[in-house]
Amino acid sequence: MARNLTFxxxxxxxxxxxxxxxxxxxxxxxxxxxxxxxxLNRIREEQDPGLQxxxxxxxxxxxxxxxxxxxxxxxxxxxxxxxxPENITLMPLPFFTLVGDLSVDTGTWFRNMAxxxxxxxxxxKEFNPRALEERMDNALAEEIYELERCxxxxxxxxxxxxxIMRPDFLGAAxxxxxxxxxxxxxxxxxxxxxxxxxxxxxxxxxxxxxxxxEDVCPKHLPLQDQLGMLRWKMGWAGIMNLLPWKRK
Amino acid sequence: xxxxxxxxxxxxxxxxxxxVAIEAAAAGFDVxxxxxxxxxxxxxxxxxxxxQAALGNCAMGEGDSPDVHFEDTVKGSDWGxxxxxxxxxxxxxxxxxxxxxxWGVPWNRVVPGKSTYFKGGKLFEKEELQEKEGLITARAFxxxxxxxxxxxxxxxGHTVLxxxxxxxxxxxxxVHDKVEALSLIHDGKNCLGAVVRCLKTGELHTYLARVTxxxxxxxxxxxxxxxxxxxxxxxxxxxxxxxxxVPLGNMEAVQFHPxxxxxxxxxxxxxxxxxxxTLLDKNGHRFMPDYEPDKAELASRDxxxxxxxxxxRQGLGVSSPYGxxxxxxxxxxxCQHLATKLREVDEICKNFLGIDPAVDLIPVRPTQHYSMxxxxxxxxxxxxxxxxxxxxxxxxxxxxxxxxxxxxxSLAETVVAGMIIGAKVVTYLxxxxxxxxxxxxxxxxxxxxxxxxxxxxxxxGRENVFAVRNAMYDxxxxxxxIFRNGKDLEACVQTLQEVHARSExxxxxxxxxxxxxxxxxxxxxxxxxRLALCVAQGALQRTESRGSHAREDxxxxxxxxxxxxxxxxxxxxxxxxxxxxxxxxxxxxxPPGERGYGGGKIISAEPEEKSGI
Numbered sequence: 001m002a003r004n005l006t007f008x009x010x011x012x013x014x015x016x017x018x019x020x021x022x023x024x025x026x027x028x029x030x031x032x033x034x035x036x037x038x039x040l041n042r043i044r045e046e047q048d049p050g051l052q053x054x055x056x057x058x059x060x061x062x063x064x065x066x067x068x069x070x071x072x073x074x075x076x077x078x079x080x081x082x083x084x085p086e087n088i089t090l091m092p093l094p095f096f097t098l099v100g101d102l103s104v105d106t107g108t109w110f111r112n113m114a115x116x117x118x119x120x121x122x123x124x125k126e127f128n129p130r131a132l133e134e135r136m137d138n139a140l141a142e143e144i145y146e147l148e149r150c151x152x153x154x155x156x157x158x159x160x161x162x163x164i165m166r167p168d169f170l171g172a173a174x175x176x177x178x179x180x181x182x183x184x185x186x187x188x189x190x191x192x193x194x195x196x197x198x199x200x201x202x203x204x205x206x207x208x209x210x211x212x213x214e215d216v217c218p219k220h221l222p223l224q225d226q227l228g229m230l231r232w233k234m235g236w237a238g239i240m241n242l243l244p245w246k247r248k
Numbered sequence: 249x250x251x252x253x254x255x256x257x258x259x260x261x262x263x264x265x266x267x268v269a270i271e272a273a274a275a276g277f278d279v280x281x282x283x284x285x286x287x288x289x290x291x292x293x294x295x296x297x298x299x300q301a302a303l304g305n306c307a308m309g310e311g312d313s314p315d316v317h318f319e320d321t322v323k324g325s326d327w328g329x330x331x332x333x334x335x336x337x338x339x340x341x342x343x344x345x346x347x348x349x350x351w352g353v354p355w356n357r358v359v360p361g362k363s364t365y366f367k368g369g370k371l372f373e374k375e376e377l378q379e380k381e382g383l384i385t386a387r388a389f390x391x392x393x394x395x396x397x398x399x400x401x402x403x404x405g406h407t408v409l410x411x412x413x414x415x416x417x418x419x420x421x422x423v424h425d426k427v428e429a430l431s432l433i434h435d436g437k438n439c440l441g442a443v444v445r446c447l448k449t450g451e452l453h454t455y456l457a458r459v460t461x462x463x464x465x466x467x468x469x470x471x472x473x474x475x476x477x478x479x480x481x482x483x484x485x486x487x488x489x490x491x492x493x494v495p496l497g498n499m500e501a502v503q504f505h506p507x508x509x510x511x512x513x514x515x516x517x518x519x520x521x522x523x524x525x526t527l528l529d530k531n532g533h534r535f536m537p538d539y540e541p542d543k544a545e546l547a548s549r550d551x552x553x554x555x556x557x558x559x560x561r562q563g564l565g566v567s568s569p570y571g572x573x574x575x576x577x578x579x580x581x582x583c584q585h586l587a588t589k590l591r592e593v594d595e596i597c598k599n600f601l602g603i604d605p606a607v608d609l610i611p612v613r614p615t616q617h618y619s620m621x622x623x624x625x626x627x628x629x630x631x632x633x634x635x636x637x638x639x640x641x642x643x644x645x646x647x648x649x650x651x652x653x654x655x656x657x658s659l660a661e662t663v664v665a666g667m668i669i670g671a672k673v674v675t676y677l678x679x680x681x682x683x684x685x686x687x688x689x690x691x692x693x694x695x696x697x698x699x700x701x702x703x704x705x706x707x708x709g710r711e712n713v714f715a716v717r718n719a720m721y722d723x724x725x726x727x728x729x730i731f732r733n734g735k736d737l738e739a740c741v742q743t744l745q746e747v748h749a750r751s752e753x754x755x756x757x758x759x760x761x762x763x764x765x766x767x768x769x770x771x772x773x774x775x776x777x778r779l780a781l782c783v784a785q786g787a788l789q790r791t792e793s794r795g796s797h798a799r800e801d802x803x804x805x806x807x808x809x810x811x812x813x814x815x816x817x818x819x820x821x822x823x824x825x826x827x828x829x830x831x832x833x834x835x836x837x838x839p840p841g842e843r844g845y846g847g848g849k850i851i852s853a854e855p856e857e858k859s860g861i
Contacts, residue, residue, distance in 0.1 A: 015449055015762025032569065033511055035600070045714045049766035050758030054285075057477045059514040060599055061406065061592065062289040078599040099426070099448050100763055107286030107425040111417070120414040121352040133349040135382030136357050142588065144354040145400050148407050152288055186352060 003030045005081060007043065008089045009051070013100045024048070036069065036076035036090075040102075052101035060218065063153030066093055067102050073155040075218045093158040095167075106154045113174045117197055121187045134186070147180035147226065149219050156213035156223065168202045172213035172223045175204055179226045182233075195237040204234050249693065250453045253684075254280040254422075255677055257441055257457035259429045259484050262290030263405070263659070264641025265463030266412045266421070267666025268629075268673055273419040275674040280455065281423045282444060284479045287413050291465050291477040292662060295405025296517035296592050298387060298397035299660035301341035305358050305383040307374045308365075308395035314338040316393050319838060321654060324391045324548050326795035326805065327840040328501070328620075328650025328813070331833045333627050337648045337657075337664050344664045345384060345398050352411045354400050355384045366524020366581060368544050369534065387589075388522040389655040391548035391845070397656040402517050402592045405659055412663075426763075427453070430699075430771060432460065432487045432637070433692045438682045439637035440689075442487065443696045445771070450762045452700075454693055456684050459677055461669075462488055462631070462639040466619035470780045472721035474616040475508050475515035484643045486775030488623045489782070493633035495815035495828075497624035497645030499779065500786030503653060503796045504553040504730050508615025510573040512600055515617065516593045516610060518655040521545040523589060525578040527556065528609065529564040532575075543845045550652040550796040551846040553614035557730050560613070568611065575609035582606070614730055618642065618658060620649045620796070621783075624815055629669030632815070636680055638673055640665045647813065650832065651795025703770045704760035709753025713770045716754060719747045720777050728784050733800040737788040744784055745823050748777045782816040782825045789827055790814065793848065807840045807853035 005028050012021040026043045037058045044051045056064035058077045065076040068091040070084060081088070096104035113119070150173055157163050157171035170178075178198055181187045198204045207227055214223040256272045258265040261283035269279045283290065304312035317338040322329060349355055358380045364373050367388075376385075389397045400407040416423065426447040433440045433454070441456040467482025468474035488494040506527070507516050521527075526534045527545055536544040539555045547555075556574055559565065565572030578590065583606045586594045590605075597605045623639035624632045625646055631637040640646070641662045648661060702708045727740020751774040760767045792806035793799050811832050816825040840853060 013762045016759065019761075033601075035512075044765065048758070049713070049756070050760075050764055052763060052765055055478050056285050056289045057291065057294045058512075059294060059596060061294045061403075062285070062291075062477065064285055064289045080602070103763070105426070105448060107423075110286060110288070111423065114414065114417045118418075120418040121350075123350075125350070127347050127350045129343045129347070131346075133346040133355075133384055136349075136355075137382060138357040138359045138385070141354040141357050141400070145403065145407065148354060148400075148410060149403060151293075151406070152286070184352065184354075186350070 003086055004028070005030050005039070006087050007039065008087065009102065010091045011101050012098065013052070014098060015100065030081055034081040036079045036081065037065070039081060040076065052099065052103040054103045061151065063151030066153040066155050066158070067091065068093060068158070073158045073216045075153060078218070093154050095158050095163050096154060106152065110152045110173070113170060113177070116170065117174055117178045119177050119181070121181070121184065122189050123186060124188070144180060144184055147176055147183065147221065150176055150221055151219055153218060155216045155218060159212035159216045161210045161212065162206045162208055166202070166206055169206045170198065170203050172227065175230055176221060176223060176226050179230055191233060191237050195234055195241070198230065199234045199238055204230050207231065249451065251456065252280060252453065253456045254278045255457065256459045256461065256673060257455050258282065258461045258463055259442060260290070260463035260465060260643065261287035261423050261425070262292040262463060262465055262641065263409055263412055263662035264666045265461065266416050267663050268461050268463065268640055268670040269421045270412070270415050270419055271667065271670025272673055272677065273421045277674070277677055279421050281421060282427050282429055282455070283423060283425045284428055284447065286425045287416070287423045288409060290409060291480055292409045292659070293406045294477060295659040296402040296515070297389065297519040297522070298399030298404045298656050299345065299663070300389065300392070300396045300654065300656035301345040301398055301660060302338065302396055303342050303345060303384055303386065303398065304394070305380045306385045306395055307376050308388065309386050312394040312396055314342070317341070317396060320392045321648065321657060322838045323843045324652055324654040325650025326652055326843060327807070327811065328498070328794055328832050330627070330647045331837050332835045333646050334648045335837065336627060336668060337661060340664050340668060341660050344660070344667050348408060348411060348663065349384060351415055353407050356399055356401065357382050358385045368537070369524065369526045369580060387519055388546065389518055390521065390546045390552065391654045397522065399519070401588065402519055402590050408659070408663065428768065429483060429487055430696045431692060432491055433689055434491055434634055435685065435688055436493070437635055439634045440682055440684055443692050447763045447768065450764060452693055452696055454689055456689065458680055458682055459636050459638065459673055461673065462623050462637070462643050463641045464643045466642040467779050468616050468619065470720065470776050471616040471724055473508070473513045475505055475513055481772055481776055482779045483772065484639070485623060485779055486772070488631065489778060489818045490775065491634060492818060492820050494631050494637065495624045495633060495817045496782055497621055497647055497813050497815055498651070498786070499621035499782035499816055500790055500797050500814060501620035501651045501795060502616060502728070502783060503549055503618035503620060504614040505549055505617030506552040506556055506614050507576050507612040508617070509596065509601060510568060510611040510613055511570040513615045514596055514600055516576065516596060516612065517590070520576060520578050520590060520593060523581055523585065525576055525581065528575040528577050529559060530566045531564070535559050535564070540845055547845040548652055548654060553730055554798055556614055566611065573611045573613040576612045577609055578605050579607060618653060620651060620653055621645050628672040629665065630672070636682060638669060640669045651797055699771060700760070700767065703754060703756050703767060706755030708755065710755040711750050711753045712757070713754050713766060713773060716747060716750050717769070717773055719750070720744065720780055723747060724780055724784070728787055731798050731800050732787050734788065737784055740784045741781065741788055744777060744781045748774065748781065748823060751777045778818055778825070785825055785827060786814045786816060804849040804851050806851040808851050811840065811853055
């Protein structure tokens with residue numbers, strides 16, 4: 001114990017004409033139960049009050065604090081320093097627009113993703129405030145919840161080989177979102193509707209199957225299974241489209 | 249400088265803000281939400297346990313109704329709530345839950361047949377009815393007569409917020425995220441919008457709106473130790489208070505949650521105790537039944553937090569480098585239950601404490617959690633003091649919680665109040681028209697630009713923003729915690745006045761360019777200290793104990809003199825808030841009486857003197 005930690009942190013403030021991208025080094029004494037949340041706030045308070053980073057719930061629930069920690073995207077709030085070596089390198093998530101230092105703009109990308117996959121229940125039914133709710137099997141509710149657990153932290157996209165080459169790729173987060181609605185009987189969209197959204201290179205056929213998304217997902221979502229299943233279903237939907245009697 | 253114009257400006261895009269926005273957008277109005285963070289990171293997402301609504305579908309909820317829910321809520325509030333508002337809430341909660349189901353929330357559902365459950369460490373059996381299969385089920389929470397809390401595992405806030413934001417996307421509600429409102433624009437009569445700083449570029453923008461809604465959540469971050477997200481600094485309350493016209497209600501009513509983990513103060517849900525978890529002291533003794541033979545761990549939060557603090561003061565807490573704590577025991581619930589019903593808790597224990605709750609005890613202690621107080625509104629959500637200004641959710645004092653809110657009632661309040669107030673906003677928008685004098689808008693913006701210039705240049709002083717913040721933390725911790733007394737509160741108020749003066753003399757150490765975080769805190773801090781003073785001054789004046797407000801020197805609940813709500817306004821240039829009082833409720837469906845837990849003496853009201861001082 002009682003280590004001195006050396007933090008190498010990426011610095012750049014795009015709003016400051018005198019700022020250039022570089023790395024700053026900060027030394028901090030390690031304390032018990034120290035997380036990157038505690039460490040970064042101490043650096044800001046004691047050494048550099050201008051250091052930009054994002055935290056919100058600081059409990060691994062909201063997804064605000066994703067960054068690249070020693071080369072790997074993850075949530076800073078639940079990263080304990082005792083699991084890291086003495087030299088810690090922190091970089092902002094790639095792929096997303098940089099706000100400054102370790103802070104990136106994930107909100108714009110995820111809002112756009114929600115619009116692209118039309119992330120809502122598609123139904124003609126009017127809500128009747130006097131009627132009982134529609135019944136649902138509890139096991140199915142739990143299955144939907146499993147996919148609903150995505151916290152939009154952006155780690156999966158930041159770690160994605162396709163996303164690096166193709167900025168319009170929906171990413172595991174987007175494809176998982178569609179899979180969540182495909183599972184939900186309240187959403188009346190058909191497989192053909194799904195095909196129109198993700199049956200292309202921006203969608204499921206852009207996935208190269210490298211699966212870093214599953215490796216880095218801090219919520220341990222079953223992304224590999226979902227991508228595999230969606231690819232299989234969309235593959236069949238594509239073949240069906242080639243059959244003359246199935247064409248619209 | 250950019251100027252945006254819209255019909256409805258929602259400051260805050262959590263559940264309450266977005267629910268109101270959705271109602272207005274569905275009625276065809278133009279809506280813009282402002283948010284410190286992307287909407288889905290709002291603190292609503294962190295609510296774990298669930299939402300109370302008297303659906304009565306599950307076996308242990310049989311016979312439940314809005315009447316029973318109402319009674320629990322009024323008792324929970326220690327008769328501090330507005331009973332008309334509490335009634336409105338309880339009656340509408342079941343509709344709101346079903347609407348959320350229709351919009352896509354994957355509520356846990358009733359599974360018919362026999363199953364077991366824990367209550368206070370003991371195993372019991374229940375049988376769910378076949379005819380209820382697949383309807384929304386519920387779990388137990390503190391201070392309730394029935395199992396009434398609807399949930400999706402322990403990620404209820406998350407799933408409901410994601411569903412709500414999906415709906416907002418569907419209806420084309422604009423969300424401008426990473427922005428912070430610095431002041432309201434008003435002409436002394438009408439609220440006209442807000443001056444806003446962009447947290448991506450640091451630029452100032454103005455938003456002009458016919459109606460403005462404050463839905464910024466709680467202000468827990470005026471305390472050093474809080475379960476709240478770091479964004480819950482009371483921004484919406486500050487800009488309302490700074491008008492000098494809009495009062496904040498019951499700011500002294502601050503809830504401490506029994507189970508914040510030690511260290512880091514992260515919350516583990518009341519669902520742990522609702523599902524049968526127990527509290528143990530350093531000897532492994534389950535102490536709550538000694539104090540509350542009937543409700544035990546499931547008395548209301550104010551009561552459990554007080555007994556825990558009392559028990560630790562008897563020397564029965566577990567010592568740690570981070571101070572004394574007690575243990576939460578959920579080991580007996582089993583791996584299967586933890587993996588499905590208490591998943592976030594399981595992850596929090598493993599990730600932040602490095603322990604496995606199936607094998608280990610969880611270190612917990614009472615931690616600041618919820619603000620019953622907020623922008624005082626009428627039952628339509630319309631704020632006192634300015635036309636065209638509404639408030640909803642934790643930021644508002646609507647006031648269904650009085651001096652203590654029940655677990656599961658606040659997350660439900662966000663969507664139920666959002667539904668009710670949203671409809672009122674729509675009616676209001678149909679008839680409310682304003683003009684925007686350009687000089688007023690220019691002056692409001694110039695005032696904020698001046699503040700920024702002074703902070704960056706250091707011409708007001710060289711106070712360190714973090715040192716001033718720490719002084720505020722220390723003052724509140726000494727005076728305005730779980731137990732309070734006149735002597736410490738007087739010292740607290742005096743210290744906070746000094747801290748307030750210092751907060752006006754902050755100078756930045758960094759250059760303040762772009763989305764500079766030091767500047768953001770420096771702009772916010774004087775307002776946070778004013779909120780702290782509203783809490784402390786309100787607590788000092790209120791010489792009784794009610795709900796979460798516990799005065800050691802006035803341990804009795806005094807219905808004769810204090811069946812009232814505190815209203816705090818702040819006149820520009822003053823060093824203290826001005827306090828006035830109004831009757832706690834105009835309707836008394838349930839006259840003040842015993843809660844049935846918590847003990848304590850009551851000084852009863854003479855019927856003709858019910859409204860107090």
